[in-house]
Amino acid sequence: MPYRTKIGTFGEDVSKDNLGAEISSEEGDSFWVWIFLIGLLAPIFAYVLFLVQVPSQEHEQQRVEVIENQLLNRLEQIDKNSGELNQEFYTTIEEIEDIKSIIQKLNTAKSYNEIEGLLRKTIHYEADRFIMDEWGVERLTNPLSGFQWQEMTAQFSNKSRSESVRYIKVAGRRSDYSGYHAYFVYQDNSLVLDWQATIGWSEFSFDELLQSKPRRAVSVRCLLKKQPGYEIRLNGTTYSGYLISSPNLDAYTFAYVPLDTHQQIDRNLKDALNYGSFIIKEPPLENKRVTLKISYQEELGKDGNFIITELLHDEWVTPKDP
Structure with missing residues (x-):
């Protein structure tokens, strides 16, 4: 079927x-x-x-x-005299390799003569040899050390002239895992280490500043901090106060800006710290690297106080020799 x-x-x-x-x-x-x-x-x-x-x-x-x-x-970085673009504005691979080479030579140098041509020349030439003592533990530049760089510009201006210098700031770790910064600028068409900025060198060390209390204004590379309550009022004048510290944070003191005559300096310092900014919502910077002109005034207060007379730059590189 x-x-x-x-x-x-x-x-x-x-x-x-x-x-x-x-x-x-x-x-x-x-x-x-x-x-x-x-x-x-x-x-x-x-x-x-x-x-x-x-x-x-x-x-x-x-x-x-x-x-x-x-x-x-x-x-906008065009040279206003020649009308040509400043080609050095861009960090190149060659520049980074030169920077690594300079750092390596400083790591292995046995005498100042080996590194003399690698350093930015200043009027404080006799102090250049301090770099050998201050360089410290080997500074690493390999990727595992967190090596990085940033282009920046240091500017200085007053009523008579305006200057600027382009520099490269690098950061990484040492062989003992501590951090470091180093600064490089062009001098005589060659990339060199700004050793003063790198080690935080000042005309007076911080200890010398506190002991000698110079009456004339001296340049100081220091760390800057500001908080509410740092202001003081003396003899009818309000002073804006700042805490300044040595590069290694082992010494500090207060320094003041008279608001009746130096309001612009106070604004510049606050801008450097993002203090009281309504645009930037982040907290103010603390221990910001700055280069200042400072003098001591014995008549200010019972025991005298330091006065900030100028903000040279909101970092440790300056376009002119401080």
């Missing part, structure tokens, strides 16, 4: 051959159903895709605008 299976709903007996025909017919119907569904859903998918792409395009446009602004900022 031929094989027969009941698949119909109306009591029909359908043979195997007819079964194949039924299945083929159903597959054909399913095909057209899928075509209909795809045709119905395709515009919906296209619209959703459009909605997704619009924000992406806006984001890409914003990114392009940021890059354009960065390029415009670079172009």
